[in-house]
Amino acid sequence: MxxxxxxxxxxxxxxxxxxxxxxxxxxxxVDDVTxxxxxxxxxxxxxxxxxxxxxxxxxxxxxxxxxIVSDNGTELTSNAVLAWCGEIGAEWHYIAPGKxxxxxxxxxxNGRMRxxxxxxxxxxxxxxxxxxxxxxxxDYNHERPHSALGYETPAAFAAELHKQWPAPLRPTGSAPQxxxxxxxxxxxxxxxxxxxx
Numbered sequence: 001m002x003x004x005x006x007x008x009x010x011x012x013x014x015x016x017x018x019x020x021x022x023x024x025x026x027x028x029x030v031d032d033v034t035x036x037x038x039x040x041x042x043x044x045x046x047x048x049x050x051x052x053x054x055x056x057x058x059x060x061x062x063x064x065x066x067x068i069v070s071d072n073g074t075e076l077t078s079n080a081v082l083a084w085c086g087e088i089g090a091e092w093h094y095i096a097p098g099k100x101x102x103x104x105x106x107x108x109x110n111g112r113m114r115x116x117x118x119x120x121x122x123x124x125x126x127x128x129x130x131x132x133x134x135x136x137x138x139d140y141n142h143e144r145p146h147s148a149l150g151y152e153t154p155a156a157f158a159a160e161l162h163k164q165w166p167a168p169l170r171p172t173g174s175a176p177q178x179x180x181x182x183x184x185x186x187x188x189x190x191x192x193x194x195x196x197x
Contacts, residue, residue: 005158006063008032010106011070013046014113018123026133027051028113029058032069032105034158035146038062040113040137042129048078055084068092069103112140 010030017023027046029039039054055068070076072094085092095102117136123129145151152160 003033004161005031005034005036007066009038009065009068010103011051011068011076012103012106012110013073013075014110014118016118016123016129018125018129022126024126024129026113027054028106028109029054030106030109031065031154031158034154034161035105035109035149036141036154036158037109037137040133042126042133044126046075048075048080051075051078052080052084055090059088064088064090066091069095071095071100071103072097 008031010032012028013025014028015023015025022044024042024044025046027039027041027043027050028037030036031038038058041050041054043050059065068090070092075081077094081092084090100107113133113136117133121132123132140154142153142155145153146157149157
């Protein structure tokens with residue numbers, strides 16, 4: 001099977017705090033094939049609607065992924081996410097509870113971010129965190145070779161994959177088999193309840 005960008009994206013959160021003690025979280029979205037960090041979104045609160053907004057913007061830039069994989073966190077199983085999946089026809093799979101290695105690429109990325117950045121930096125404010133995290137992600141994607149990518153950077157590896165395969169040969173589906181259970185979808189064909197009255 002051909003390996004191309006956008007076959008599978010993984011999502012997860014990592015947490016930290018600023019110097020005042022105020023906690024924040026970072027929504028990380030990783031392309032499992034290229035290892036690119038597609039988004040690192042730091043904020044004090046990230047709802048299911050915010051996840052949908054970030055994914056919608058990312059799809060407008062890169063195209064729709066074959067599959068999105070995440071854990072069963074409340075933001076990622078929210079009505080906003082489930083409705084969005086139905087609207088755009090996104091294939092979303094949830095990993096089994098307590099099995100983070102089913103989402104190993106983003107877990108590995110989160111560990112690296114934690115060790116190299118979050119544990120080493122005292123963030124003065126949320127704005128400071130946003131600037132520093134964006135700089136670290138840019139360095140991660142464009143400057144740092146990865147052994148799993150033949151010692152290319154994620155951005156260079158992705159560019160090479162795009163050049164290798166002519167558009168007609170690019171697969172449009174997802175992974176050959178699911179490693180996690182699909183998201184429950186809302187039944188939009190069910191008639192609405194009309195109140196008696």
